[in-house]
Amino acid sequence: MTEVIAVIGLAEHAVSAAMARVLPPELSERDPLVRPSEHADFQSNAALSLAKRAGLPPQALARQLLGELDGGAISATLSGPGFLNLTVADSRLWAQVEARLAGERLGVGLPLAGTRTVIDYSAPNIAKEMHVGHLRTTVIGDALVRVLTFLGGEVVRQNHLGDWGTQFGMLIQYIDEHPEARWRGGDPDAAAGAQVSVLDGLYRAARQKFDADPEFVERARRRVVALQGGDEATLAVWRELVAVSGRAFQQLYDRLGVLLTERDSVGESTYNPFLDELVGELVEAGIAVDSDGALCVFFDDVTGPDGERVPLIVRKKDGGYGYAATDLATLRHRIRTLRADRILYVVDARQSLHFRMVFATARRAGWLTDEVEAVHVPFGTVMGPGGTPFKTRSGGTVRLAELLDAAVEGAREALADKPHDLTGEAMEEVIRAAGIGAVKYADLSTSRAKNYVFDIARMVSLQGDTGVYLQYAHARVRSILRKAPAEALERPVDTTLPLHPAERALILLLDGFDATVREVAQELEPHRLCGYLFSLAKAFTDFYGACPVLKAETAAARANRLALCRLTARTLARGLDLLGIQAPDRM
Ligand code: ARG
Numbered sequence: 001m002t003e004v005i006a007v008i009g010l011a012e013h014a015v016s017a018a019m020a021r022v023l024p025p026e027l028s029e030r031d032p033l034v035r036p037s038e039h040a041d042f043q044s045n046a047a048l049s050l051a052k053r054a055g056l057p058p059q060a061l062a063r064q065l066l067g068e069l070d071g072g073a074i075s076a077t078l079s080g081p082g083f084l085n086l087t088v089a090d091s092r093l094w095a096q097v098e099a100r101l102a103g104e105r106l107g108v109g110l111p112l113a114g115t116r117t118v119i120d121y122s123a124p125n126i127a128k129e130m131h132v133g134h135l136r137t138t139v140i141g142d143a144l145v146r147v148l149t150f151l152g153g154e155v156v157r158q159n160h161l162g163d164w165g166t167q168f169g170m171l172i173q174y175i176d177e178h179p180e181a182r183w184r185g186g187d188p189d190a191a192a193g194a195q196v197s198v199l200d201g202l203y204r205a206a207r208q209k210f211d212a213d214p215e216f217v218e219r220a221r222r223r224v225v226a227l228q229g230g231d232e233a234t235l236a237v238w239r240e241l242v243a244v245s246g247r248a249f250q251q252l253y254d255r256l257g258v259l260l261t262e263r264d265s266v267g268e269s270t271y272n273p274f275l276d277e278l279v280g281e282l283v284e285a286g287i288a289v290d291s292d293g294a295l296c297v298f299f300d301d302v303t304g305p306d307g308e309r310v311p312l313i314v315r316k317k318d319g320g321y322g323y324a325a326t327d328l329a330t331l332r333h334r335i336r337t338l339r340a341d342r343i344l345y346v347v348d349a350r351q352s353l354h355f356r357m358v359f360a361t362a363r364r365a366g367w368l369t370d371e372v373e374a375v376h377v378p379f380g381t382v383m384g385p386g387g388t389p390f391k392t393r394s395g396g397t398v399r400l401a402e403l404l405d406a407a408v409e410g411a412r413e414a415l416a417d418k419p420h421d422l423t424g425e426a427m428e429e430v431i432r433a434a435g436i437g438a439v440k441y442a443d444l445s446t447s448r449a450k451n452y453v454f455d456i457a458r459m460v461s462l463q464g465d466t467g468v469y470l471q472y473a474h475a476r477v478r479s480i481l482r483k484a485p486a487e488a489l490e491r492p493v494d495t496t497l498p499l500h501p502a503e504r505a506l507i508l509l510l511d512g513f514d515a516t517v518r519e520v521a522q523e524l525e526p527h528r529l530c531g532y533l534f535s536l537a538k539a540f541t542d543f544y545g546a547c548p549v550l551k552a553e554t555a556a557a558r559a560n561r562l563a564l565c566r567l568t569a570r571t572l573a574r575g576l577d578l579l580g581i582q583a584p585d586r587m
Pocket of ligand 1 (some may be wrong): 123341
């Protein structure tokens with residue numbers, strides 16, 4: 001595997017070397033501040049930022065840097081009040097294309113080799129259907145898994161299923177009292193979705209009874225005790241609930257094309273055996289204290305609207321452990337047993353306070369140290385068409401499966417107007433890829449913190465910043481390549497050809513793929529990759545409009561431009577793959 005250094009890296013290196021010759025060490029080691037520019041390929045404003053400390057007027061410092069700049073393929077000029085404009089030689093840019101095409105990885109390095117990241121994502125709740133609220137965590141989490149893995153990191157996926165808690169006592173008791181409620185049987189795989197639908201209904205019925213009937217509350221409570229005490233009959237029903245839900249979740253994961261499998265499922269119940277000991281340790285250390293019969297952790301900087309401190313409740317008054325205790329045990333397990341360097345929790349922004357308190361508690365207990373980074377990766381809400389929280393007409397939650405059906409139908413309509421050479425199952429596959437890709441792209445391209453409106457017509461539009469647009473852009477480049485004669489594809493890149501400005505712009509973007517992917521891994525913001533791919537598709541359109549490819553003036557120009565097509569197609573496909581989106585060859 002050969003890593004290709006991007007030309008921006010060469011430019012930075014050249015400016016840094018000039019700085020080392022001109023400035024004292026404490027200044028010369030600073031960032032050379034090289035950025036893409038409208039006036040040249042790049043611009044450095046190191047002179048402007050360091051002039052004062054160097055005791056020189058910015059232009060004078062810039063001139064000195066220019067005099068010492070021995071850029072090789074990078075040439076520089078002075079501009080304005082002290083900018084250095086940097087331009088890369090044409091031959092060097094063609095060489096970049098050739099180098100990136102040479103390997104499977106497009107010249108991207110493995111900066112995360114040797115690191116281990118745990119990613120907690122999806123985490124739906126057993127006996128309930130996956131709904132719109134699970135979309136973002138599942139899609140964003142999966143993109144982060146792919147990006148970190150691509151950069152050489154070891155990634156441990158953890159699906160923290162909600163499979164434990166008093167609600168299961170309630171549900172199992174209700175099922176026991178309603179033997180006529182048929183949710184079992186049938187072909188297990190095909191029926192899993194339907195079974196979970198029935199369970200979801202039973203769950204709601206159980207909740208209603210629970211809220212209305214104190215005697216049922218008492219029976220449900222006894223059932224919780226039976227469940228936690230390991231009563232075999234109760235556990236058997238619980239296991240069945242977990243299995244049926246697990247199958248239904250897996251069907252959705254497969255449909256979405258996310259990497260989660262049953263092996264990644266580590267539900268809340270897993271940590272149950274450790275809670276007594278863990279809470280004991282917190283009490284002994286004086287971290288958890290009694291408050292009105294409950295065991296709580298308090299924080300000086302976490303207060304409610306009335307100024308009262310808001311606690312993290314690790315054990316409830318009734319002696320039961322909840323979400324917080326489980327998350328503490330989970331965090332400790334990920335640090336001690338999974339040996340993570342970085343732990344990401346891809347969970348709704350509304351749980352920020354919970355994670356702040358869990359992390360702070362683990363820090364106080366000494367489990368979470370500076371060697372490990374625990375990060376809540378929050379995201380905004382998916383809104384309904386009116387810009388209000390997404391609900392069904394009757395006010396219920398919107399099932400994820402239904403949303404996906406609707407998106408695929410939307411894609412079918414959007415694609416219907418387009419001429420295409422596909423039929424039958426091949427066309428169906430493309431429609432599915434477009435519909436699912438549209439949903440994922442709409443989600444990933446919104447900056448994480450923002451809410452967005454689930455608008456299918458916009459998502460499946462062939463114009464604008466959509467998944468379908470990018471899939472089409474990719475398929476179009478592939479179709480150009482299919483028409484190219486073999487000898488033109490085999491001809492090596494001729495690095496002596498002068499560059500057209502549209503070729504230059506495209507190459508500079510292609511060369512920036514590496515930096516974009518690293519940025520996503522660093523900032524945990526997949527939308528940057530979406531923005532990059534959208535710019536790339538547009539730059540390709542500009543290039544294709546300005547530079548004939550198959551009808552280029554010379555055989556050498558044709559070969560060079562075909563190499564650009566190949567690199568564009570591969571970069572688009574790889575980028576979409578990192579987002580978990582399919583890139584069909586034909587559409
Ligand atoms: N099951 C939870 C929910 O639906 C999400 C769990 C997130 N992960 C965690 N470690 N708390 O809200």
